[in-house]
Amino acid sequence: MSVLAASACTSQATADNGKPSASASASQTGSPSESPSPSPTVDPVVWKSNVSEDATGVAVNTRVTAAADAGDLTQAALSYVSKKGNTVEVKGKLEAGTWTAGDLLEPGVKYALALSAKNSSGETEKVTRTFRTANLTLDDQIYVAVSPGDGADVGIGMPVIVRFDLPVTDKAAFEKHMAVTSSPAQAGSWYWLSSREAHWRPKSYWKPGTKVNVTAELNGVQSGRLYGEMSRTSSFTIGRSVIAKVNLKTHEMNVAINGKNVKTIPVTGGMPGFTTRSGVKVITDKVTNITMKAETIGLKKGEKGYYPDTPVKWALRLTNSGEFLHSAPWSVGDQGRRNVSHGCTGISNTNGAWVYENFKIGDIVDTTGTDRPMTMGNGIADWNLSWAAWQKGSAL
Incomplete structure (x- = not known):
């Protein structure tokens, strides 16, 4: 047993042929044994x-x-x-x-x-x-509305209108996030009528058939202590060119469609004290079977010029202050001869029906012949400003 033990501790391992084995030779010559390579370190993201x-x-x-x-x-x-x-x-x-x-x-x-x-x-x-995110109340947010609405078909004079329910104190911040593109492209600019309303119009009337896209990416945009409540988009189309030229000295309205004169209509305008405004107007609404009231133009019963409630069949709104292009069968005898209205442009029922059928919101009514001008903010008076003056209304 001790010999085995000694042999186990001191004897040299041999191969079957009596020579030292390869492993024993390697061990004796001092050659290093191979060890596995360390794993590379992977830095976390x-x-x-x-x-x-x-x-x-x-x-x-x-x-x-x-x-x-x-x-x-x-x-x-x-x-x-x-x-x-x-x-x-x-x-x-x-x-x-x-x-x-x-x-x-x-x-x-x-x-x-x-x-x-x-x-x-x-x-x-x-x-x-x-x-x-931070909580905000409605009093902290500015509601945004864009017109014309998505899918609308409007006339060549219709601007893009963005309205806000609260004043925008940082107009430049908002305007940077409001854009209008069109096909075909037309140069244009924003104009701030007030802290609650901005318009975009091209340098000249829209080209018929133009496709217009509006983006107002105002959600979260800061203006003073307030923030835009939402973003808005709209895509609409420009229809054919319709331009009515009203001359209140000759008492006629000439209508051109796509550049061709198609109809001349006798008219009557505002009598003295109720002068019709001259300038480029844009149709903003079309209504039928409405009642004209003297109170809507500031007249009270008993005052000079007051008139009883009057039904009207066909009417196209031109100003916020109450001017319409409308049928007025009671004044047919004066149409084409003299101005007898309270400021509106009156035409016959037959011509009123034709106008209602052929005109759309955004079409142009260009009035001349009086010394009372259109004013910005009274309806859409945008086209009465020169291009240079319009551009100055931008906040950028």
């Missing part, structure tokens, strides 16, 4: 965003961005749960390794930002972060 994880009270004028260090961002998805419980996806764009949201934020909701990236070894890593 470092997620970057301009909104912190679990943040609260995030301002609604924040445009979310996301990127990745120690990796390549491959996908990002931003969504929120609306106050009605619906999940709403927010579109965005991934460029040069940074994802940018296509819209600003909604108030008082919870957002989820889901990110995917490839780390240095090519493996996919994912993370989802959440945050909440």
